[in-house]
Amino acid sequence: MTSVTTTPFDDLSPVLQAAYRARAAAAELAPLPRAAKDDALLAIADALEVRTREIIEANAADIARAREAGTSDTVIDRLTLTPERIRVIASDVRDIVALPDPVGEVVRGSTLPNGLELRQLRVPLGVVGIIYEGRPNVTVDAAALCLKSGNAVLLRGSSSAYTSNTALVRVLRDAVHGAGLPADAIQLVPGESRESVTELMRARGMVDVLIPRGGAGLIKTVVEQSTVPVIETGTGNCHVYVDERADLDLAVDILVNAKAQRPSVCNAAETVLVHREVADEFLPKALAALRDAGVTVHGDEAWLKAGAAAGVEVVPATPEDWETEYLSYDIAAAVVDSLDAAVGHIRLWSSGHTEAILTTDTRAARRFVAMVDAAAVMVNASTRFTDGSEFGFGAEIGISTQKLHARGPMGLPELTSTKYVVTGDGHIR
């Protein structure tokens, strides 16, 4: 699908040259045993600690630029690296060392009737492109996960972190090279311009997959413009449905946890739907608890009425509220006539991340699980549990909200493809 193979290397753009070198590095990484990759990861962790000052200095330049540009304190905090934060990043790399290597796992195997031996093995994807915003820790995290799974990585962070990312990637490459692996396994996409992103998105045949990590706008752009296959991550318009047979006190606890324990993340709840049968009892409790947690309710008529009765301010919900991923102390709220009406609402507005039902009725739970189409469905648990670490995967490169290849938290196996190996002794058809 690409003509790159027949174009002289020097005629390629810097981005395609990087992709070309990444392909060559990927070919070297693919057959490596686990020990070689783990040694390189340990070298990375050590180098991050030894060269902390160099990283902090580069980061200071990004922070100064951001301050001049009038960037908000929240965003500057996300951009900021400290010695303590670098120690945590290094420690996360060491945690990845401890995880099993997915490459080489036999996923399926059999001896066919004609004696052919069939094995389906996990193999690296090849070259993974990560397009991300903000936090420079993603640079190290993504590089380490890709290296462990035998993939070369092309990193395209936000231009606001370009100096930090350049320093981090220099440290990573030196460590990888020192461990005897190809430095080109980890590369920053050259250039800060939008064109470099566009080129990356059109490098089908050179880049095997793109994983955008960031806001809905970024992901939409990548999905619409990329010819390289994309894995969508991280948009979470998550719902909590309180069934007519829910334990209402538990339901209040779960709702508050799902919304307010950490509102800025994709697995936080954004809408609560309540069965009409329990609305009279549940709404006052929920309104008080949400108010105490600092949450503003954007409610339908039933919630507005309950708010007025309870003396809690409720903002009238508009259709936009049903599709909004607030990522803040806000929640949309509606009363529904039935479980099926809740499912209908969710099917219409869900981003396919995580949906929760709170009920003591096994039939209701079964029906909700069967009818709701999402990466994760929670029964009597907070939406906040959809997370690679909570699921026991050890690490995650993101949470896929699409259905192809990987769905839900993506650990190391999700960064692999497979290859069939068929062994015979002269078999013909």
Place this chain on the structure above:
Amino acid sequence: MTSVTTTPFDDLSPVLQAAYRARAAAAELAPLPRAAKDDALLAIADALEVRTREIIEANAADIARAREAGTSDTVIDRLTLTPERIRVIASDVRDIVALPDPVGEVVRGSTLPNGLELRQLRVPLGVVGIIYEGRPNVTVDAAALCLKSGNAVLLRGSSSAYTSNTALVRVLRDAVHGAGLPADAIQLVPGESRESVTELMRARGMVDVLIPRGGAGLIKTVVEQSTVPVIETGTGNCHVYVDERADLDLAVDILVNAKAQRPSVCNAAETVLVHREVADEFLPKALAALRDAGVTVHGDEAWLKAGAAAGVEVVPATPEDWETEYLSYDIAAAVVDSLDAAVGHIRLWSSGHTEAILTTDTRAARRFVAMVDAAAVMVNASTRFTDGSEFGFGAEIGISTQKLHARGPMGLPELTSTKYVVTGDGHIR
């Protein structure tokens, strides 16, 4: 990613209306137990046999149009349905009934340290779009595989088979409806225009995956224009590498089988690479056997020389030969200096379908398997074995040559996604 959810149904184009109805049908199919789907498949098989005349009459119209347009006999043969062919198609549907249902399979499961019960279940993808050329049997085959795996299907065959496909889909829909399932689970994409294909390719959020089945041109178009995730299938520039330690008589048999047993299919060999150490002995044998099988060799200098010495005509190979998928009685041929040179050639030109090494040396086999990046790697076996039926999968919707989601022959499990179901009793973080 789509605004379709907020657009009134009547304002949607016919293609999007079809997709919308398919989505609704998919929601009904998803929770169905196997028996309900198998009953509908049996009803389809019966209906195809009962209504054979109606299908043949519609097919005759397509054939007449094709003859008027001066279509070649080969293509008309592919388009043609006969009572016997319809019986075979119905029998293939009954074979799908016998296959296990992938939906509901627990792929992974555990009880987390906090007591949450985690299960990863196979679920249907949702709405599958198939864009295909020629043979009307694909219409039934694709519909049956999608139905068995709980997916709704949007079929876009070639306009040359539009009348046949319309009749077939009418029969399928009646059978599905008669079995109590939603007829909209199987739909022909309305309209014969190119615009209907374009609309299908841009229906992200409504269509979950597109599988183009056909020539390289079709697949390239879909890959470049589609915002719906695509699974590439079927381009096979397959290589046979004869190592310095190959059993040369077996190697000749495998080479001839790989090339000539059925040259028109994607797993046929298109290039043979021979280690220089065995060229003097192998080339004359291979040239004679390929000539006897009716195969024209497009050779490099060594093959040209061997041809001249053996009195077998060899066509000089051009760079285009290395990338050509002939699908005919032609083969490109080169001599290489080493296994690594063979791997280098293959990495440059392979379409990632099937690559074979013929060797008695376990180290060479291991290295080739590790270094070659393809859906299937054969050791001492013909490339022709890469096939869902040969692999024991019972049926296939195509052979994926990409790395995401599915690679190699795609059976029923490859038509599914997964969903995490997490059950607790009031768990919060």
